Amino acid sequence: MPAPVSSAQFRLRLPDRTLDARGCHAALPSGGTATLEARVRAFFARQHDGPPLLVGLLPFDPDGDDAIYQPRSLETAAPDAATSAMPFTGVVQAEPGAVQYADAVRKALATLRDDASALKKVVLARTLRVRERTTIDARRLVGRLEQDPEAMTYLCPLPVEAGDAPAWLVGASPELLVSRRGRQVLSHPLAGSARRRADPDEDAQAARDLLSSAKDQDEHRYVVESIVAALRPYCERIDAAAQPTLHATPTLWHLGTRIVASLRDPSTPVAALLAVLHPTPAVCGTPTALALQTIAALEPVQRGFYAGAVGWMDAQGDGDWYVAIRCARVQGREARIYAGAGIVADSDPAAEAAETGAKFGALLAALGVDAALPIEQGDFR
DSSP: OOOOOTTOEEEEEOSSOEEEEESOSEEOOOOOGGGHHHHHHHHHHHOOSSOSEEEEEEOSSTTSOOEEEEOSEEEOOOOOOOSSOOOOOSEEEEESOHHHHHHHHHHHHHHHTOTTOOOOEEEEEEEEEEEOSSOOOHHHHHHHHTTSTTOEEEEEEEOOOTTSOOEEEEEEEOOEEEEEETTEEEEEOEEEEEEOOSSHHHHHHHHHHHHHOHHHHHHHHHHHHHHHHHHTTTEEEEEEOSSOEEEEOSSEEEEEOOEEEEESSTTOOHHHHHHHHSSOTTTSEESHHHHHHHHHHHOSSOOTTTTSEEEEEETTSOEEEEEOOSEEEEETTEEEEEEEEEEOTTOOHHHHHHHHHHHTHHHHHHHTOOTTSOOBTSOOO
């Protein structure tokens, strides 16, 4: 896979700082998550110049090639100023539309409700293809997303073939996959969502309904149990609350659980934890192999780096990695926005389609797309 261009910019706004990395000093040889730890160790063993840091992306497919590299320098520059989105002058095409997406959910439900099937949950995604009349500025786009002070925003260069326009993954993820500082390990999975309401009383009721929803509690439990099980061989004193709490974004309520653990072996790097955690049931399903097969059969657009992971790791094994959701792939005049919903046996196809529609909201607003704009081949709302 081609490496990021030498002029690449990687930007990750974290709760305590903003990592702004420029250029590509050296690329990590690409591969799947099963070889990630070994490749990272070998890289730092032989690489003695440049920042002792790797940044980049894991794809959704754990066997796919990652895009991780050592930047040339670390900066403290602010993003391009962007007080508001430019008026949108292009078109938006649903891939697939809400009706077709609901049909895919029904097919998944037939498997989930089959007593002979081992499938317990599957996350199905759909996309919107945005085509503008002028080039979409990825840096300004992440600047608009950063107007939400609570958002963990990211701008990450994507590998492209020689001669192709630069491509970026731009997003605002609410979900921490894994963080490692010395022996301490953190994860904050989110699963189970509800649309926010403009009216405060209705919004509070939506939050209460989400907390009391058996369907969403089941969906969330699969994720937490999977992460705890994956961490157990590596960690001790794993602390995960028995019940999830509410996590708010400007457009959605989520169920979230903070997981805190301590490494048994302090030399275990974050790369090893990434390999066993990704992809979680929050973006894939459970059991993983069967969910991956179902996704491949039902989703018409390949995910690429959507629902992968974005972050950094250093030579000491520390790092922060977030689930690469609420994002768009931007290249030239086009952007493809992604959104998914977790499907369990009690899911309602229309409600799941509406959930994906709500998850498109932040990127559409940042791109300047009016929510009332007609969508080709289906309505995203």
